[in-house]
Amino acid sequence: MIDPYSKITTIDMWSDPYISKQMLKHHLSFDNYIASRRYQTIKKTVEFIHSYIAPRQRLCDFGCGPGLYTNVLQQKGHRVYGVDISTTSLDYAKSHNKHVTYKQLNYITDTLNQPLDVAMMIWCDFGAMAPEARSQFLRNLHQTLVPGGLFFFDVFSEKRFQTLEESYTSKEEIDGFFMEGPVSIESRMVLYPELGLSLSYDKAVGQKIIELFNWDKHYTIEELEILLHDYNFELVDYFSDTTGQTDFTDNELYFVVAKRI
Incomplete structure (x- = not known):
């Protein structure tokens, strides 16, 4: 058995010229769950986040891909940033919305250098990070979010x-x-x-x-509460999917709202 996290290839997948084009194709097809959720789910997710936060927020989608969430959030009046490692996805995103600020960077090793009211990370990217990378990301995010700023993210559940x-x-x-x-x-x-x-x-x-x-950590709510507390975040709410549902009977993920302390 391979030692946990002994090899990490996340950046390789998104930076490979050929594979990154395949990922973009899957992002935009909406007929499978390889790279993103169905378009109707994405719209409902944006509606839920928009209803949860104050108007005209400074918001960043970490791992924004081709801008599936950022476009709609910008159209709702927020000042939106999108961060991703893939130039292929960012080129597409930039060509479809000039009003979103897109930046290519590794959000684990680099910081946005832009104060934020709201951050989001969707498609269970949080649980795909190795423990050291996750720690670095949370430290960077704590510096970037204003006190009381919110962080929306999804993770796979223990039930999955x-x-x-x-x-x-x-x-x-x-x-x-x-x-x-x-x-x-x-x-x-x-x-x-x-x-x-x-x-x-x-x-x-x-x-x-x-x-x-591709590593996926599956969390319990108790694990998330402890982890977030260790990096000066408070878990303030959680749901059974990204649209704000609360049926935890067979939920495969948790959609978490954390607050920067």
Whole structure:
């Protein structure tokens, strides 16, 4: 079994010229859940966030992708920033809304240098960070948010982890997700029950070799409360999905609202 977080390839996935174009395609298709949620869910999420916060807020979407959330939030009167590592996604976002300020940076190692009233991170990116990266991000965010500023983010729940099973699959494809030409792909799901952690591992062999390690931490609310408190945030609210629902019967995620202390 691979040591948890021994290899991190998140930036590789978003910076690879070919894969980043595939990710953008999935972002914009709305017919699967590879890169984003359905458009109607995105609209309902924006409506919920907008209803929760004060008017005309300085707001940043960390990991904004092609601007699916930032566009709508800007149209509702907020001063919106979008941050992402992918130039492919940012180029698309910039071409579709000149009124949003987009910046390419690594939000783990770099700071926005812009005071914010509201921050958001959606598509469970928070749980994909290694512990050291998560700590650095929260320290940076604490410096960026004004006192009392809000942070909206979603994470996978412990209930989702209970539904996962370890697995192995292999397949062949041509001009697929990873690269042009014929490719052999091995995929594994590896579970770390004591950590509530899952690893989705893909190895693609074709004209080159690509390995992707995607880690997902699954949280309980108690874990989130302790974690946020350690970095001077308070968990003020949580929901069973990003649209503000509160049915926790089979929820696969928590949508959390935290306040900067």
